[in-house]
Structure formats: C-alpha cells, structure tokens
Amino acid sequence: DIQMTQSPSSLSASVGDRVTITCRASQGISNYLAWFQQKPGKAPKSLIYAASSLQSGVPSKFSGSGSGTDFTLTISSLQPEDFATYYCQQYNSYPWTFGQGTKVEIK
Amino acid sequence: EVQLVESGGGLVKPGGSLRLSCAASGFTFSSYSMNWVRQAPGKGLEWVSSISSSSSYIYYADSVKGRFTISRDNAKNSLYLQMNSLRAEDTAVYYCARVRAHDGFGELKYYFDYWGQGTLVTVSS
Numbered sequence: 001d002i003q004m005t006q007s008p009s010s011l012s013a014s015v016g017d018r019v020t021i022t023c024r025a026s027q028g029i030s031n032y033l034a035w036f037q038q039k040p041g042k043a044p045k046s047l048i049y050a051a052s053s054l055q056s057g058v059p060s061k062f063s064g065s066g067s068g069t070d071f072t073l074t075i076s077s078l079q080p081e082d083f084a085t086y087y088c089q090q091y092n093s094y095p096w097t098f099g100q101g102t103k104v105e106i107k
Numbered sequence: 108e109v110q111l112v113e114s115g116g117g118l119v120k121p122g123g124s125l126r127l128s129c130a131a132s133g134f135t136f137s138s139y140s141m142n143w144v145r146q147a148p149g150k151g152l153e154w155v156s157s158i159s160s161s162s163s164y165i166y167y168a169d170s171v172k173g174r175f176t177i178s179r180d181n182a183k184n185s186l187y188l189q190m191n192s193l194r195a196e197d198t199a200v201y202y203c204a205r206v207r208a209h210d211g212f213g214e215l216k217y218y219f220d221y222w223g224q225g226t227l228v229t230v231s232s
Contacts, residue, residue: 030211030212031211032211032216032218034218034219036152036219038152042224043202043222043223043224043225044144044152044202044219044222045222046218046219046220046221046222049207049209049218049219049220050209050211050216050218053209055220056220087151087152089152089154089219091216091217091218091219092216094157094166095154095166095168095169096154096157097154098151098152098153098154099151100151101151101152
C-alpha cells in the first residue's frame with residue numbers, strides 16, 4: 001500500500017498568513033493526488049484533484065502543486081473559515097490512502 | 108444540486124450486521140462510480156470500498172474484505188454497504204462519496220468530488 005505522510009500534523013497561523021502543507025507519498029503517484037478540507041462534525045469537502053486542479057466552486061486562494069512523491073497545498077491568505085483539518089489522498093492505485101491530516105488552528 | 112444522503116447507521120453488537128444506504132439525487136447516478144469512506148472517532152479518513160457505475164468493478168480495503176459488501180441499484184439511485192461480522196474497530200462515521208474520472212496519461216483515474224453528511228456506526232456490547 002502507498003503511505004501518505006503529511007507535515008506538519010498541526011500548525012497555528014493568523015488571519016492573512018500564507019500557509020503551506022506538505023504531503024509525501026511512499027512511492028511515485030504521478031499527479032494523482034487530491035486535497036480535502038474538513039471542519040469539526042462535518043463531511044470532508046473536496047478542494048483539489050490531479051495535484052493542482054481546483055474543484056468547482058473552490059476559491060483560488062487554494063492552490064496545489066507537485067508530482068511524483070512530493071506535493072504541497074497552499075492557502076494564500078488564511079481567513080477564519082479556513083481553520084480546519086486538511087487531508088491529502090492518493091488515487092493512483094488501490095487501496096486509496098489518505099494522509100493523517102493537518103490541523104490548521106488560530107494563533 | 109448533487110445530494111448524497113446516508114442512512115442505516117446505529118448501535119450494533121460485535122459480530123452483528125448492519126446495512127448502510129446512500130440515496131443520491133441531482134445527477135445521473137448510473138453514470139458515476141461510488142465509494143464508501145469511513146472515519147473513526149477522532150481519527151483520519153479511511154477508504155473502504157469502490158463500485159463502478161455498472162457494478163462491473165468492485166474494490167475493498169483489506170480491513171473489510173470478506174466482511175463488507177458494496178452494491179448499488181441504479182434504478183433506485185442508491186448505494187449500499189452490507190456490513191457483517193462487525194468489530195469494535197469498525198466504529199466510525201461512514202461517508203458515501205461520488206467520484207469523477209479524468210484522463211490520466213491514457214487511462215481513467217477517479218477522484219472524489221461530492222460527499223454525503225455521513226452516518227455513525229457504533230459497534231459495542
């Protein structure tokens with residue numbers, strides 16, 4: 001199975017900060033990488049697929065990059081509604097696997 | 108508007124069975140592959156199972172293989188998960204999720220787009 005490792009596991013940031021979350025795959029997955037946002041008690045929300053393509057309706061302050069084994073999610077200017085947990089996920093091969101999550105908290 | 112509404116969760120004893128349902132609306136259900144993903148309390152997301160649009164292709168996580176069965180009824184716009192021989196470690200919120208295909212270097216790759224709100228399954232004596 002492909003292991004997905006996110007870093008950091010949590011971070012504290014202020015409104016307006018630029019935030020970057022890293023996701024590393026245990027083997028190459030081309031660009032078959034998705035990112036999700038989840039708020040407490042809510043379902044995940046799909047943000048990005050194919051490493052860098054925004055899902056419909058997702059604001060452009062979210063961006064993704066990477067290929068192979070190393071990927072990043074960047075939030076250009078953190079807003080109050082962005083405080084949540086973010087997950088990466090590989091869909092290159094079954095079983096599809098998720099990172100352990102990165103919790104973005106208010107500083 | 109795409110809607111996915113799960114139901115069927117509840118409290119069940121270890122070794123028991125439960126059947127989850129997901130009612131889909133707002134899109135042509137028979138054209139999309141569907142999935143179940145779960146999240147144990149306070150934990151991360153775990154993919155459970157996938158089924159193709161015509162049920163021709165089915166995949167399971169090793170943790171549920173042989174105990175869970177995914178199925179769908181395209182006439183009823185519904186997805187199901189039959190869960191047998193339940194264990195305490197199956198306790199989780201179960202989400203129904205749709206996937207879309209994109210062309211990945213000559214082969215189709217599937218990514219999540221819409222998720223349901225989830226249904227809680229608790230396995231406890």
